[in-house]
Amino acid sequence: MDSIKAFKRLGVRYMLLQALNFAAVIASGLMIWKGLGLVCNTESPIVVVLSGSMEPAFYRGDLLFLTNPASEQYVTGDITVYKVPGADIPIVHRVIETHDVVSEGYVAASPLGQKQLLLTKGDNNNANDIELYQGLDWLEKRHIVGKVRGFMPYIGYVTIAMNDFPQLKYALLGGLGLLALVQRE
Amino acid sequence: MYSAYQRINNIFALLSTCIFALLGAIALSSFVFTADPKGSLSIGSLKVYPGRSPHFKQLRKEYAFVNFEVHADLSPLFHWNTKQLFVYLGAEYTSADGTRNDVVIWDRIIRRKEDANLNVKGRNKYEFRDVAVSFKNVTPAHYTLKYNTMPYVGVLTYSEAARTDNAIPFPLAQERV
Structure with a gap:
């Protein structure tokens, strides 16, 4: 009940803004990756x-x-x-x-x-x-x-760990998503 | 405003920035060391025998057997950011149809400075064969000793330590004794 109240207090406008921020972060990550791939002439730099x-x-x-x-x-x-x-x-x-x-x-x-x-x-x-x-x-x-x-x-061991233990991946993704929505700047 | 989450976030950001800056500095420091050791390489004997190939469509194929001698002190290449050296001996020649070939016939991984003074008398570790069936009419081959310096973190570098003075011609294939 408490969390729903908290969501209501934040308002729809704010939630949408946070969702947009989240999308921008993902999109810029993808752009950097693809741009790097273009410069290095390889599909995965x-x-x-x-x-x-x-x-x-x-x-x-x-x-x-x-x-x-x-x-x-x-x-x-x-x-x-x-x-x-x-x-x-x-x-x-x-x-x-x-x-x-x-x-x-x-x-x-x-x-x-x-x-x-x-x-x-x-x-x-x-x-x-x-x-x-x-x-x-x-x-x-x-x-x-x-x-x-x-x-x-x-450094890359994180991805191997996430592949070997998928629960870790979902926990991380869910946690990040929740924080991005709820957290107030 | 100073929530636990924010504190953790700040500490993590600071730590990772420091680590990446340190790694970057170590990687860059490799460029300060510019050792370029040279050695000597000589080919003792070179023989060609016909043999059976398990992989290729041509079942009968000629194989070359090379005896070589390598002297090279590569220990100057070891500094604090050298993880290992990959030393390899290659043969460069041109086939009868114009194909340019470079074939590694021997290699060694060196992990410690104490092992970096190479004095090796050996023979090819890997099969040495042409793309075609035979070594007939190929040009004489130059042999080179090259190395790849592999860092703990940073850029991989390549260089050549020795090269035979004269190209060595392939003999005609002889029947196995």
Whole structure:
């Protein structure tokens, strides 16, 4: 009863304003994310490491910053995030073979038109990734989400925790929503 | 106006700002260290044998076997923001059809400064094969020793520590003894 009274006291106008504020926060977050993606030329400029195949360099929950400049070919040693068709999760592994194929219609002045065959391997794995390519023999440029440029440890563990314990996610979302509506500036 | 919620919020904001500023400063400090150590790399022997490939459509394929010697002291690369080094040895050559190749044949993860003085006499750790079936008519290969410095926080950097002086030609395939 008390809380309903509190809501009534705040008024409809105020509630609408708070809802609008909330929407603005979400929209600007989305804009920043998409803008960053545009600048970095990748669909997800920040990813969280989900597996231990690059240990001891990257552990589960570490944060990686990606770029995917259209003007650059991949070179061996690059750590790439790739997604092959048929696999749901993107994989973070290192390029260990590059083959710049001379294809028909290739113009010498534009390295971009050149097809590149890649082979990757996780630093912590014994074998290369051919088994992960879902029947493909090589990885190609179109499969690659981005190249790892920067690294920050642990921060991404929040998202892993939220995935493993969905209750946490709902509690957090509900709590934030309630606070945004009720709280008075 | 000073509710518990507001106090918690302020403390959390202050703490996270401090942590991110500190992380940023540490990441930037890496650029102060500009060590660029060089080493030497020599190829002892190079042999090509035919073999069976489990993965590829071409079942019979030629494999190259490389014996190499690496001397490089990479310990100057270790400073307070160096988590590990990834050192790798690659072969660069051009195939008969013009394909330019770069193949990593050996690598090592170095996690401590004490292990960073490399004196390795070894052979290729990974399969070394061409996209085509055979190494026939490919150009002689240059071998390079490169490394990737991986920080605790910040930017990943790459550099080259050694390169063979002359390109080494691939021999004709010999039958297995």
